Amino acid sequence: MKTVLIAILLWSGGARAESALFVGPIFGETSYSTSSGGTNRDSQSSYGGEGLYVWNNWMGGLSYSEYSVAPTGNSTFNVGQDDKDIEAEIKYRFLMGPLSPFIGLGAGTLIQTVKTSLFEANESDQGDFFIKEVGGGVLWKFMSNFGVSATAEYYQYSNVTGFKYYITLGFFPVF
Amino acid sequence: MKSVFQIFLMSFWALFCALGCSSTFEPGAGGTYKVRIPISDRAGHYHLETVTLTSVTNLSSLSGSVVNLRVNGQTQEHLQSNGMKQVWITNMGTVPTAHFIKSGDVYIPADHETSVMTTLVYQFEQIKSFYDKYNGNSGLSFPRTALLNMRRVISDGTNREARNNVEYVAGLDFFVIQPYDQDLMPIPTNGGILAHEWWHSAFEAKRKFYAETRENALGNTQTNRLICRNYYQYSGLNEGIADYFGYAYSGHTFFGADSLNSAYISNRDLSDPKSLTDEGADTDEAGVCKAKDEGYSLGAGIGHFLYVLSEDWGIDEATKAAFNFLNMYMRLYNTDVDKTFIGLKRILPLFFENHPPSAALCEKIQKLTSIPEAYSGFCLKLSDSKPLEGKNK
Numbered sequence: 001m002k003t004v005l006i007a008i009l010l011w012s013g014g015a016r017a018e019s020a021l022f023v024g025p026i027f028g029e030t031s032y033s034t035s036s037g038g039t040n041r042d043s044q045s046s047y048g049g050e051g052l053y054v055w056n057n058w059m060g061g062l063s064y065s066e067y068s069v070a071p072t073g074n075s076t077f078n079v080g081q082d083d084k085d086i087e088a089e090i091k092y093r094f095l096m097g098p099l100s101p102f103i104g105l106g107a108g109t110l111i112q113t114v115k116t117s118l119f120e121a122n123e124s125d126q127g128d129f130f131i132k133e134v135g136g137g138v139l140w141k142f143m144s145n146f147g148v149s150a151t152a153e154y155y156q157y158s159n160v161t162g163f164k165y166y167i168t169l170g171f172f173p174v175f
Numbered sequence: 176m177k178s179v180f181q182i183f184l185m186s187f188w189a190l191f192c193a194l195g196c197s198s199t200f201e202p203g204a205g206g207t208y209k210v211r212i213p214i215s216d217r218a219g220h221y222h223l224e225t226v227t228l229t230s231v232t233n234l235s236s237l238s239g240s241v242v243n244l245r246v247n248g249q250t251q252e253h254l255q256s257n258g259m260k261q262v263w264i265t266n267m268g269t270v271p272t273a274h275f276i277k278s279g280d281v282y283i284p285a286d287h288e289t290s291v292m293t294t295l296v297y298q299f300e301q302i303k304s305f306y307d308k309y310n311g312n313s314g315l316s317f318p319r320t321a322l323l324n325m326r327r328v329i330s331d332g333t334n335r336e337a338r339n340n341v342e343y344v345a346g347l348d349f350f351v352i353q354p355y356d357q358d359l360m361p362i363p364t365n366g367g368i369l370a371h372e373w374w375h376s377a378f379e380a381k382r383k384f385y386a387e388t389r390e391n392a393l394g395n396t397q398t399n400r401l402i403c404r405n406y407y408q409y410s411g412l413n414e415g416i417a418d419y420f421g422y423a424y425s426g427h428t429f430f431g432a433d434s435l436n437s438a439y440i441s442n443r444d445l446s447d448p449k450s451l452t453d454e455g456a457d458t459d460e461a462g463v464c465k466a467k468d469e470g471y472s473l474g475a476g477i478g479h480f481l482y483v484l485s486e487d488w489g490i491d492e493a494t495k496a497a498f499n500f501l502n503m504y505m506r507l508y509n510t511d512v513d514k515t516f517i518g519l520k521r522i523l524p525l526f527f528e529n530h531p532p533s534a535a536l537c538e539k540i541q542k543l544t545s546i547p548e549a550y551s552g553f554c555l556k557l558s559d560s561k562p563l564e565g566k567n568k
Contacts, residue, residue, distance in 0.1 A: 035288040036246050036324075037236075038269035073287035074358045077213060077221075081285060112276050114285050118213050118223055125211075125283040127276025129199070158199045159235045159272050 018096055020172045022059065022139075022147060023051040028166025030067050030083075033159075041162065044069060050168045052089065059091040059139075063106065065166070071117065082113040085131060093139060102149075103136040110157050131157035133164070146171045200234035200275060200282065208234050209281045212294040213364050217426025219433055221360055225281050228293070230300050230318075234282065236270050237292055242299045242319045244292055246271050249326040250351060252337070262344060268322060288324075295321060295352075295363035302370045305424050306377060309498045314380030321350040323363060339435060341368060343375035350376075360433045367421035367430025374417040378501065385505035386512075403457060403464035405512045408473065408522065412504065415477025416497055418443055422482060423490050442475055451476040451544040453518040480543055484526065487536045500525045519549035527553045 031043035048065030064086045071080035087108030093100040110131040116123045135153030142148065149168045155161065202208055207227045214224040231239035238244070248268025253261045271292055274285040284290035299319065306312045327337035341352045341362050350372055355361045362368055382390075421430050422445050429444035442449070452473060459465050485493035503525045504517075511517055523540070532540065537554040544550070 033272060035271055035274050035286055035292070036269060037272040038247075040247070040269070069286070071287070073361075074356075076359055077287070077290075077361065077364070079284065079287040079290055112285060114276055114283050116211075116223060116283075116290070118221055121223065123211075123223055125276060125278045127278060127283065127285075129276075158274070160274060 018054060018056055020054045021051065022054050022061075022149075022168075022170045022172055024049065024168050024170030026050050026063065026065060026166045026168045028065070028151075028164060030065070030162060030164045032162035042069070043162075046164070046166065048085075050089075050170070052091070052170075054172075056096060057093050059089075059093060059102065059104070061089055063087050063089055065164070071115070076119060078117050080115045080117075082115070084111045084113075085109075086111075087131065087133065098141045100139045100141075101136065102139060103134075104151075104153075105132070105134045106153070107132040129157040131155055135164070141172070145173070200277075202234070203280055205229075206232070210275075210293050210297070211281055211283050212290055212297060213360065214294075214297075215360075215364075215366060215425060215427065215430075215433065219425075219427040219430065221364075221433070226297055228297055228300065231296060234275065235272055237273050237296050238270070238318070239296070240318055241303050242296055242321050244271055244296070244321050244323060245269060246288075246292070246323045247325075248322055249328065251328050251330060253330045262327075264322075264325075264347070264349075265328075268325065271323075291361050291363045292323060295323065295369070298364070298366045298369045299373075301366065302373045302424055305370065306373065309494055311377050311498055314384055315376060316348070319350065319376070320348065321352065321363075323352045324354050325351050327351075327353050339437065341372055343372045343379070345375070345379040348376070348379075355434075357434070357436060359436065362434050365425075365430060365434045367425035367427055368434060370424035371417040371421035371430075374420040375413060378413050378416070381501050381505045385502075386509040390512075399513065400458045401516060402513050405508070405517050406464065408453070408517055409508060411471070411473025412477055412522065414471055414474030416481065416501070418445060418474065418478035419481035419485075419497060420494075422478075423485065423494050426490075428482065442471075443478070445478050445482040447479065448543070449475045449479040451480055451519055451523075451546070451549065453516075453546065476543065480523075480540070481526075483539050483543070484536070487533065487539070488530065492530060496526045496530055499529055503528065519544060519546050520552075523549045524553045 026048050028046050029043050030046040031041045034040045034042055044067040046065045046067035048063065050061065050063040052059040052061035066082070066084045069081040071078035073079060085108065087106040089104055089106040091102045091104030093102035095101065108131055110129045111126065112129065113124060113126045133153040133155035135151055137149055137151035139149040140147055147170050149170065151166055151168070153164045155164060200208070207229050208231055209225055209227050211223055211225045213221050214226065215221050230241040231237060233239070245268040248264060249266040250262055251265050255261055273289040273292055275282040275289065276285050284293050299321070303312060329335050329337060338353050339355055339357055339362070341350065344351050352362055422428050427433070428446040431440040431443055457465065481493055481497060484496060504522065507517060507521065532553060537550065540550045540554070
């Protein structure tokens, strides 16, 4: 086991001091518990962006993602939803080489817009929630300035829980 | 580094656990919740309105003192050889987790399902209050149970699923609402339909109180022609008065059409004239009790009859008469179900025990039936003259 760990460390570049930005768009899937209760879930495609400051084993920054839930119901009465999620994140990576697993947590605001349509009338209302999440993933720096991270997170706001799976296509700008 | 990592993990757990799963739906003044849901006015026009839920103690599950909900279960229906349906629940479904956003002090349902469920709870609160005015909830246990979006699989070889209907299942004391796929207002948002079903539960409570012992003693004796005919009258009255209560609560004579375009509601606009008849069910040669239409034609006649009363007396008085009728009818049914035919001649006078009809009302009633004996007694008493005769078409 020790040999394997040493091999990974050597392959990943070993421990060396690092300080950089990692920014880029994110694409993924967000699942959420439905009003039916139990384990019923739906999911939607989500997109946004992420910016992290990388300092040795630590990464911290902001992420933004959004998704829409198409109106459900029928043409007479339906309700749709737009969700925008902005969070502060902190992540800890176990290795500082090109391939680095990490865990992290985040907290922020989910802004939810509900659009209700009843016969000819339409209403739009907005509410916000404190959202928090925990997860982990892998960061792969495959060129000197580019990398990809794959992240899976469990989140909760109000009485809604769900999972986010997303990929960040990032680059490390050189200053 | 190890200690930094430990602090990181502890912070994370503190964040998740401390802020974790506490409810974010705080009630307003008096423990009530303001919600914005689709409501119908008395002309049958729907609009979004902010109303107050007074019975709900947990907004997430929408549970409270009036009704508890479960969603997405399944029932199985089997048609027995004697024509009776046997229904059993194979999956009770789950307790809902309603989603809301808060705008000011008003909770806005965040999805269609939540909006439908919330409207159902509000309508049940209002219907309970409506029935309370007439002491019409006696014998009912609270909270009531409503099973929404219940799949109804019919075991007839096809395993087809029934849709777009609601029923009160007396044996279980549940309201069961099937999945809805029409392009109108969903059934749980239709106060008239819900008040109709609520009547069935009130009717059942009275049956249990007055007639259950008697029915049990009689056993399954619908092969008896008299009991068969009386049972048909009983079913027809149940349906007809239920339609009237849908109207009395909603103010809309054709409330069913807000949600359903099925053929079986096509003749159920209470303002459309319907005739009152004693014809309907009978035993066939094999002794099987056959109802033409499970009581709907008599029901439609009774529903229109009560509508006519409400036009003359007002909804409040007609509703009182309906409840007064229910108590007297159940006693009569208990004593006479296997002795004499409980037809219109014995049914109609019960509506006028406390409120004799005017001559004008008698004329209207006369037009509804070709059975003079059905009204000659109480109309004679009023005018102290000859009873009105014949059918005025």
